[in-house]
Amino acid sequence: MxxxxxxxxxxxxxxxxxxxLLCLSTMDTQRDSRKIQKASEEVSKTLVTMKNMLYGTxxxxxxxxxxxxxxxxxxxxxxxxxxxxxxxxxxFEGKKDVAQIFNNLLRRQIGTRMPTVEYICxxxxxxxxxxKGYEHQDIAxxxxxxxxxxxxxxxxxxxxLHSDKFYNFFTYVEMSTFDIASDAFSTFKELLTRHxxxxxxxxxxxxxxxxxxxxxxxxxxxxxxxxxALKLLGELLLDRHNFTIMTRxxxxxxxxxxxxxxxxxKSRNIQFEGFHVFKxxxxxxxxxxxxxxxxLRNKDKLVDFLTKFHTDRSEDExxxxxxxxxxxxxxxxxxxDPPVHH
Amino acid sequence: MESNPTDVCYESDHxxxxxxxxxxxxxxxxSNLFFHRVDSDQIIYQPRQKKAKLFGQYxxxxxxxxxxxxxxxxxxxxxxxxxxxxxxxxxxxxxxIPNGEANVKREIGLLRHLNHxxxxxxxxxxxxxxxxxxxxxxxxxxxxxxxxxxxxxxKKFPIWQAHDYFHQLLRGLEYLHxxxxxxxxxxxxxxxxxxxxxxxxxxxxVAEVLDIYMTSDICRTSQGSPAFQPxxxxxxxxxxxxxxxxxxxxxxxLYNFTTGKYPFEGDNIFRLFENIASGEYTIPNELDSSLAxxxxxxxxxxxxxxxxxxxxxxxxxxxxxxxxxxxxxxxxPANDMLDAHHRMxxxxxxxxxxxxxxxxxxxxxxxxxxxxxxxxxPSPSVAKKQAVQKSKKSTCRQS
Numbered sequence: 001m002x003x004x005x006x007x008x009x010x011x012x013x014x015x016x017x018x019x020x021l022l023c024l025s026t027m028d029t030q031r032d033s034r035k036i037q038k039a040s041e042e043v044s045k046t047l048v049t050m051k052n053m054l055y056g057t058x059x060x061x062x063x064x065x066x067x068x069x070x071x072x073x074x075x076x077x078x079x080x081x082x083x084x085x086x087x088x089x090x091x092f093e094g095k096k097d098v099a100q101i102f103n104n105l106l107r108r109q110i111g112t113r114m115p116t117v118e119y120i121c122x123x124x125x126x127x128x129x130x131x132k133g134y135e136h137q138d139i140a141x142x143x144x145x146x147x148x149x150x151x152x153x154x155x156x157x158x159x160x161l162h163s164d165k166f167y168n169f170f171t172y173v174e175m176s177t178f179d180i181a182s183d184a185f186s187t188f189k190e191l192l193t194r195h196x197x198x199x200x201x202x203x204x205x206x207x208x209x210x211x212x213x214x215x216x217x218x219x220x221x222x223x224x225x226x227x228x229a230l231k232l233l234g235e236l237l238l239d240r241h242n243f244t245i246m247t248r249x250x251x252x253x254x255x256x257x258x259x260x261x262x263x264x265x266k267s268r269n270i271q272f273e274g275f276h277v278f279k280x281x282x283x284x285x286x287x288x289x290x291x292x293x294x295x296l297r298n299k300d301k302l303v304d305f306l307t308k309f310h311t312d313r314s315e316d317e318x319x320x321x322x323x324x325x326x327x328x329x330x331x332x333x334x335x336x337d338p339p340v341h342h
Numbered sequence: 343m344e345s346n347p348t349d350v351c352y353e354s355d356h357x358x359x360x361x362x363x364x365x366x367x368x369x370x371x372x373s374n375l376f377f378h379r380v381d382s383d384q385i386i387y388q389p390r391q392k393k394a395k396l397f398g399q400y401x402x403x404x405x406x407x408x409x410x411x412x413x414x415x416x417x418x419x420x421x422x423x424x425x426x427x428x429x430x431x432x433x434x435x436x437x438x439i440p441n442g443e444a445n446v447k448r449e450i451g452l453l454r455h456l457n458h459x460x461x462x463x464x465x466x467x468x469x470x471x472x473x474x475x476x477x478x479x480x481x482x483x484x485x486x487x488x489x490x491x492x493x494x495x496x497k498k499f500p501i502w503q504a505h506d507y508f509h510q511l512l513r514g515l516e517y518l519h520x521x522x523x524x525x526x527x528x529x530x531x532x533x534x535x536x537x538x539x540x541x542x543x544x545x546x547x548v549a550e551v552l553d554i555y556m557t558s559d560i561c562r563t564s565q566g567s568p569a570f571q572p573x574x575x576x577x578x579x580x581x582x583x584x585x586x587x588x589x590x591x592x593x594x595x596l597y598n599f600t601t602g603k604y605p606f607e608g609d610n611i612f613r614l615f616e617n618i619a620s621g622e623y624t625i626p627n628e629l630d631s632s633l634a635x636x637x638x639x640x641x642x643x644x645x646x647x648x649x650x651x652x653x654x655x656x657x658x659x660x661x662x663x664x665x666x667x668x669x670x671x672x673x674x675p676a677n678d679m680l681d682a683h684h685r686m687x688x689x690x691x692x693x694x695x696x697x698x699x700x701x702x703x704x705x706x707x708x709x710x711x712x713x714x715x716x717x718x719x720p721s722p723s724v725a726k727k728q729a730v731q732k733s734k735k736s737t738c739r740q741s
Contacts, residue, residue, distance in 0.1 A: 109663040112661040196520060196652070197652050238521070238554065239521070240520050246554075247555075283555075318451050
C-alpha cells in the first residue's frame, strides 16, 4: 500500500481523532479558544482522511483491509458516540463528513452480519444522542440523516420504537423550524411504516399511548403538521399489516367525529385527506353501534354535504366512485332498534 | 411517427417544409415530370423522419416495445422535463382480448393509488377519442428482466444480481400486499428495470384487490402465467390464499433467475399443470445449499407452509452479501440493438421542434440532401433556407 506509507495507519488516525474530539468536548469555549481551534482543525482533517479510506479517492480505491481495521478501531474507541456527542463543535464540512462516515460504516456487511448495526445495538446511546439532535438547530439535519439510516435496520428501529424517547417525535415534528420539523416527520414516518410487522406489533401493543399523542398532531395549530399527520394516519390504517389497528380505530366514535370535523376544515387539502379516512368508517360492513348512531343522527346532513363535496374533482374517477358509494351507504342506513334495557 | 416508412413519407407531406417541395414540383412541372416516380423511394429516404409530435404536454420519442395492447413509446414530459414511457392502448385491440377493457380500467384505478419505488408509477392517463386510443404515461424503464435473461449467458443472472433483484421484488410485493393487492402474475416478464437498476413490478391487469375489512386473503380466480402458478391453482382448487400464490410465483422467478430454467415444464398447459400438481421438481446440484433451501421453502406444495415475506428475508441466503465476482448482465440495448446506453430518443424530435436541422443520419445526411438537390432544384427561397439551416448545423457540430 504505497499510498498509505507516509500517512497514518487506521489505529493512529482513530487515536488522534479521539484525542481531538475529547479535547473539543471538554474544553471551555471561552478560555481555551486557541486549543479548541487547533483540535477542531485536527478533527476536520482526520475526518477527511477517514472518509477517503472508506470511499476511496480518484487515484486510490478503498481497500477492504484498511476499512476493516478502521471500523474495528472506531468500535473499540467508541468513536461513533463521541462523534455524535461533539457534532455541534465540528465545522460545517466536518459535520457532513461525519454523516458520510457514519452511514458508510452502518452499511458494512460481512457475510450475513452487519457489524456496525450489531455494535449500535449494544451501544444504543448513539441512537438516543442522534434523536436528541433534533433539539439543536445546528446539528438537527445531520443527526436526522444518520438516524434515518439507522432506522432502515429493523433491530435499530425496534430500539427507538420501544423506548420512551420515541414520544419525543411528537414534539419534534411540530418544531418551529420548518426543515427540522419535516425531517423529524420523515424519520417518524419511516419508523412507523418501514418494517411492517415490527410497526404493526408496536402500534398494537401501544395503541392507546400512540394514538393519544397522535390526536395532538391531528389537532395541531400547524397546518403542515395537521395535514401530514392526517395523510400518514390514512396510510397506516389502510395498510393491511395494521388490520387490527384499523378495526380498533374505526370503532371509536370520537375518531369518527374528528374526521367529520376534518371534512369541514378550511383547507381543501385537509378536507380531502380527511375524506380518505372518513370513508373507512362508512364503508365498514360491521359498523359498531356508536358509529352507526352518529351516522344516523347526521344522515341527511351528511348526504347533503357529501353531494356538494369537492364537486370540481370531476377528473378523479375513483374519488367520485367512492363518494357515490359513501352517499349510497349513508342513504341506505336502517334506523337502529332501540337499545335493550335490562 | 409510425414505424412504417411509407407512413413517414405520407405524414411529412402535411408539414410546412414538404409543402415547399410540393409547390416546387408544381413550378417545375413542365421541366421534368418523370422524376416524381423515379424519386419515390428517394423521398422515403429523406432525412426528415423525426417530426416532433406533441401529445398533451408530452413530446413523443421512439418505440420502446410492443405488447398485445399496442405500442410503448418513450416520451418527455415538457412540463417537468422528466423522461417517461407512454403505453398506447388501442381500444379496438383491447376489445378483442377477453376482459381487456375492464382489466385496463381496473389496473389504472389501482396504479393511481400506488406509490412505491418497486412498483411501476402511473403519472397520467390521456384519451384520444378520435383515434380510439388511450395513453398511459408511466415511469421510463430501460427493459424487462425477461429480455435481459434472454440475452444473458445461460439465460440466468449472476447470483449477486439475482439476489439484488429478488430483494427488490420482495420489497415491491410487500408493498402491494400491504395495499391489499394480490398481483397473481409475478414473473420476470412483469418486472422492469429502470435506469438505476431499480426493479419495477408492472402489469397489474389480473391483480385482485382484497376486501380491506376481511382478515383473510382468500381468492377464487387466477389468470396468471401457467408456468408460474402454484399447485393449488393447477389442481383447480375453489379457494386459495392469494398472498401465497405470489410467494410461489416469486419462488419460480428466483428459480428462473438463478438457474435459467423453470421448475415445472410441459408441452402444453395440461401437462404443465399435471407436473405442477405432482409437486415434483429438481433443484440443480450446482446451486448453493442455502439458496436451494430457500427455493424449496418458496416452492412448498402446501401454501400454508410457504414463508411470509418477512420469513423469506430472514433466510441466510437473503441476508448474505454475495460477492460481485461475475459481470452484470446488462439490459438489452435499445433501438434494435444499436444503443447500449439507452440514450434519450426524444432529443432528435426536440431538435426538429426547435428547427435546428437534425443530425440524425450523420454524414450521409448531406449526401441525401444533395441527391435531392439534383433531382429537384430548389426555388431560391428554399435554397436560402437550407443554406441557413446548413450553417446552423455546422455551428452545432462545432460546439
